[in-house]
Amino acid sequence: MMWLNRDIVSIGDFSVDEIMAVIDKANKMVQYASSGYPGYPLSDKVVATLFYEPSTRTRLSFESAAMRMGARVLGFGSLEASSVSKGETLSDTIRIINGYSDAIVLRHPSEGAARLASEFADVPVINAGDGAGQHPTQTILDIFTIWKESGPVQGKSIGFVGDLKYGRTVHSLSKALSMFDVSLFFISPEELKIPKHIKKDIEKRVPVKETKNLEDVIEDLDVLYVTRIQKERFPDLEEYKKVAGIYVIRPSLLSRGKKNLIVMHPLPRVDEIPAEIDNLPQARYFKQASYGVPVRMAILDLILRGE
Amino acid sequence: MTEEKMLKVEKIRRGTVIDHVPVGRAFKVLKILKISSDPGVTVAIAIHVKSKKMGLKDVVKIEDRILDSSELNKIALIAEGATITIVEDYDAIKKFVVKLPNIITGILKCNNGRCVSNTEGSIKPSFTLISKDPLTIKCHYCEREMETDEIVDNIL
Numbered sequence: 001m002m003w004l005n006r007d008i009v010s011i012g013d014f015s016v017d018e019i020m021a022v023i024d025k026a027n028k029m030v031q032y033a034s035s036g037y038p039g040y041p042l043s044d045k046v047v048a049t050l051f052y053e054p055s056t057r058t059r060l061s062f063e064s065a066a067m068r069m070g071a072r073v074l075g076f077g078s079l080e081a082s083s084v085s086k087g088e089t090l091s092d093t094i095r096i097i098n099g100y101s102d103a104i105v106l107r108h109p110s111e112g113a114a115r116l117a118s119e120f121a122d123v124p125v126i127n128a129g130d131g132a133g134q135h136p137t138q139t140i141l142d143i144f145t146i147w148k149e150s151g152p153v154q155g156k157s158i159g160f161v162g163d164l165k166y167g168r169t170v171h172s173l174s175k176a177l178s179m180f181d182v183s184l185f186f187i188s189p190e191e192l193k194i195p196k197h198i199k200k201d202i203e204k205r206v207p208v209k210e211t212k213n214l215e216d217v218i219e220d221l222d223v224l225y226v227t228r229i230q231k232e233r234f235p236d237l238e239e240y241k242k243v244a245g246i247y248v249i250r251p252s253l254l255s256r257g258k259k260n261l262i263v264m265h266p267l268p269r270v271d272e273i274p275a276e277i278d279n280l281p282q283a284r285y286f287k288q289a290s291y292g293v294p295v296r297m298a299i300l301d302l303i304l305r306g307e
Numbered sequence: 308m309t310e311e312k313m314l315k316v317e318k319i320r321r322g323t324v325i326d327h328v329p330v331g332r333a334f335k336v337l338k339i340l341k342i343s344s345d346p347g348v349t350v351a352i353a354i355h356v357k358s359k360k361m362g363l364k365d366v367v368k369i370e371d372r373i374l375d376s377s378e379l380n381k382i383a384l385i386a387e388g389a390t391i392t393i394v395e396d397y398d399a400i401k402k403f404v405v406k407l408p409n410i411i412t413g414i415l416k417c418n419n420g421r422c423v424s425n426t427e428g429s430i431k432p433s434f435t436l437i438s439k440d441p442l443t444i445k446c447h448y449c450e451r452e453m454e455t456d457e458i459v460d461n462i463l
Contacts, residue, residue: 010450090427110423112448116430131421133449197452 004306007118008126008299011136011176019176022298023144029294029301030148033068037297040070045304048101049075050093051128052108057267057289058128058138062105065296071304074100094120103304106130124303132168138266139172141295145288146223150262153177157220159185161247162227162272164194169266170227171198178202185217186210189243192229214247218257224249224282226265226272249273254282264288317351322370324392325382327404330355332386333365339381339462340374348372381414381462383407385455387439409436411444418457422449 001021007013032038047066051059054077063073090113097104098121106114107128114127114134129135146153158177160170164186174184175198184206186194193210202208211217218224226249234240248271249263265273265285277283301307328336333352342348349370358364373393374382382389383405393401412433417424424432424446433447442455453461 012450089429090423091429108423109421110426110449111419111421112423112446112450113427115448116423116427130423130449 002306003302004304005124006303007114007124008136008303009114009118010127010134011139011172012134014136014140014176016179019140019143019179022140022295022302023147025298025302026140026144026291026295027148029297030291033065033290033294033297036068037070037301042066042300042304043070045071045102046100047071047073047103047105047300048097049073049077049105049128050097050107051075051077052106052113053129054078055107055129057292058107058135059105061292062126062128062137062296065293066300068293069297069300071102071300075105090116091120094125097121098123103300126299126303129168132166134172135168136172137292137296137299138169139176140299141291142169142173142225142264142266142288143176144291144295145264145284146262148291149284149287150222150260154181156180156222157183157185158223158225159187159214159217159221160194160225160227161187161214163192163229163233164188164227165192166230166233167227170194170225173225174198174202178205181206183207183209183220185221187214187217187247188212189246191239191243192233212246215253215256218253218261221257221261224257224261224263226263226269226285228265228268228270228272244272247272249277251276251280254280257282318397319351319368319370319394320397321395322368322372323374324390324394324399325367325369325386326364326390326392327358327361328365328367328386328389330361330363330365333367335385335459336365336367336382339385339459340369340378342369342372377414379405380408380411384411384415384442384458384462387442407436407439410434411436413463415458415462417446417449417451418453418461419446419449419451422446422451424448 049059049062059077066073094117103124105126105128106117109131111131111133113130114125118125127134164170229244231240261282262284263282267289333354351368353366355363356366387407389405391403392399413431416432434444437443437445443452445452
């Protein structure tokens with residue numbers, strides 16, 4: 001596998017073996033994620049983080065990962081701080097930053113922005129989210145969480161609940177998981193069903209079940225992936241309340257699940273997972289968030305040192 | 308040309324004949340060539356023409372216009388396998404079949420308004436052919452897939 005200088009744009013660019021190679025490396029990074037990698041092997045590197053949209057969690061975990069590997073970090077987290085507010089095009093900004101850094105981490109509101117950036121940069125570009133499009137490092141850290149907290153991905157039954165229509169996390173994770181031998185369950189209200197074209201694509205590879213009722217499938221699941229239902233998707237507040245209330249995860253629901261069931265969530269959550277769940281053994285969403293750093297350490301090391 | 312067909316559509320002196328258009332697509336061909344609204348162009352259309360190869364087909368004849376390669380690529384998008392005949396002085400001087408390339412660049416824009424190919428002016432939209440039947444192409448940038456109707460609506 002060739003990793004040196006590779007762009008990380010879309011999870012669709014990865015094979016199962018490549019995803020597993022990142023996971024294997026991320027697992028070795030876990031022990032250094034809060035102390036720093038011995039010898040700081042990226043100490044001669046500069047990583048640019050260009051965030052055209054605010055995203056505290058993703059930006060800080062990339063910056064922490066870079067620093068734990070010894071790299072220095074520059075960039076911006078808001079448009080006011082950059083030339084973008086003067087009307088500079090993305091391709092021009094990328095051409096310039098290309099000369100200042102050894103890797104570019106990009107979050108941008110336009111779908112496909114990272115692909116475009118990768119065509120203008122000689123240094124590798126990592127997509128940290130492009131609008132409703134791809135967010136491949138989130139997808140890999142989600143798969144890492146399943147692997148780390150629940151064992152081998154193959155053979156797992158994984159259920160997604162909540163907003164499956166607009167949630168890009170669900171789209172790219174379910175597509176990536178369909179490359180493994182898994183069963184997928186999509187649990188959502190009619191208004192927020194997984195888009196047809198995504199379901200059609202996934203069904204070519206793995207069995208899929210769609211339902212409105214989480215209670216019907218909870219006993220089958222090894223992993224329950226919960227997403228937030230956003231108020232602004234509903235024209236009527238009453239309709240929202242009706243739908244959002246159905247998918248609140250209660251201890252009584254989880255007690256009906258398998259003994260080793262784990263609950264994940266990309267965070268931030270609102271009230272779909274109440275605080276009473278946090279201390280249950282099934283709750284793994286904070287662990288999941290913490291894996292952002294070792295997964296990103298692994299990716300930076302792979303593309304900047306090729307190993 | 309068979310006698311039966313000659314009864315339906317006259318020969319043209321100079322121009323382009325697009326034969327073997329999938330039945331029902333003749334008007335889409337006009338739309339993507341943007342000739343529907345140009346009164347300066349004479350066009351003959353035959354629809355539901357019997358064809359040994361296709362059962363039924365459409366035929367479009369455009370007078371005094373020789374299509375360029377970009378226009379032929381556009382036709383391939385909705386009528387792959389169509390036969391193009393270039394006519395000069397009533398003679399067919401060139402005859403070939405249009406083929407859909409695997410990478411389609413610069414002839415249509417992405418249907419996704421939030422795609423960077425629509426927001427960043429300087430780049431050429433580019434698409435990969437996913438399937439010929441049903442016709443499905445995927446945007447190189449935002450990875451959204453488009454099918455026939457969306458494709459026709461977005462041809463440049």
